[in-house]
Amino acid sequence: MNVAAPILSDTLARILADKYEEVRERSAAMPLSEVEHQARHAGPTRDFTGALCSAVAEGRVGLIAEIKRASPSGGLIREPFEPAELARAYERAGAACLSVLTDAPWFQGDLGHMVQARGACALPVLRKDFMVHPWQVFEARAMGADAILLILAALSDEQAHELEDIARSLDMAVLAEVHDARELERALGLETRLIGVNNRNLKTLVTDLAVSDELIPQIPADRIPVGESGIRTPEDVRRLCRAGARCLLVGEHLLRQPDVEEAARGLITAL
Numbered sequence: 001m002n003v004a005a006p007i008l009s010d011t012l013a014r015i016l017a018d019k020y021e022e023v024r025e026r027s028a029a030m031p032l033s034e035v036e037h038q039a040r041h042a043g044p045t046r047d048f049t050g051a052l053c054s055a056v057a058e059g060r061v062g063l064i065a066e067i068k069r070a071s072p073s074g075g076l077i078r079e080p081f082e083p084a085e086l087a088r089a090y091e092r093a094g095a096a097c098l099s100v101l102t103d104a105p106w107f108q109g110d111l112g113h114m115v116q117a118r119g120a121c122a123l124p125v126l127r128k129d130f131m132v133h134p135w136q137v138f139e140a141r142a143m144g145a146d147a148i149l150l151i152l153a154a155l156s157d158e159q160a161h162e163l164e165d166i167a168r169s170l171d172m173a174v175l176a177e178v179h180d181a182r183e184l185e186r187a188l189g190l191e192t193r194l195i196g197v198n199n200r201n202l203k204t205l206v207t208d209l210a211v212s213d214e215l216i217p218q219i220p221a222d223r224i225p226v227g228e229s230g231i232r233t234p235e236d237v238r239r240l241c242r243a244g245a246r247c248l249l250v251g252e253h254l255l256r257q258p259d260v261e262e263a264a265r266g267l268i269t270a271l
């Protein structure tokens with residue numbers, strides 16, 4: 001009998017096992033009090049939620065454009081990979097915000113990519129990682145992040161609330177990510193207005209825009225729905241808009257194009 005098999009076939013569980021180990025190592029190298037001190041003395045945040053709302057108010061798509069070198073579902077996505085250049089191209093195209101993958105083992109990410117991207121433009125930046133511990137939230141802010149992602153599938157309610165409280169105390173926005181109705185209900189218990197609907201199942205990596213068709217209409221009007229993952233064409237953009245989301249998080253499709261600026265503009269103006 002192989003009791004490990006079901007767990008090992010769950011990608012999210014494998015990523016989280018690595019993440020807890022990473023947090024153990026990093027927090028041994030620098031105490032929480034020190035990284036918290038750095039976070040509380042970092043420069044001001046850029047308004048992530050405000051940037052999305054302004055884009056939508058102006059009739060555009062509120063695009064969170066992603067910067068990542070690789071992913072478990074897509075393999076190596078872009079090489080050569082230049083975070084600063086990508087950030088400037090997305091900004092010229094009219095993206096509202098950036099998302100930068102910082103997970104190393106599964107996405108070939110790095111906090112340095114986030115620092116480079118943020119330094120190259122004026123856009124608010126989300127640290128895209130698997131946040132499970134306060135240490136990482138302080139680290140994100142210390143390195144300049146304006147927003148963090150909280151994946152409900154990866155967190156207990158208690159963890160989600162604790163990490164959100166810390167992010168808010170640091171003036172960071174929180175994107176609460178859900179993939180089913182149960183997670184949506186839990187996310188609505190948080191303070192944040194930003195509710196991301198991930199079309200990709202992080203356990204199986206199967207991506208289906210029907211997840212957005214189903215869940216986005218269930219999000220109350222006082223929240224801001226964000227459609228996430230698997231968005232490629234202007235028709236996809238219009239489909240998520242019909243479901244009720246004018247804010248979208250897009251990575252792989254843009255990063256596979258030689259001209260990311262033109263590709264981003266094509267989605268931003270799709271409505």
Ligand SMILES: O=P(O)(O)OC[C@@H](O)[C@@H](O)c1c[nH]c2ccccc12
Binds near residue numbers: 177228
């Ligand atoms: O590259 P895509 O399919 O356009 O998707 C972007 C983004 O939604 C995806 O990277 C993502 C959404 N939630 C996540 C959580 C962890 C890692 C990655 C993600």
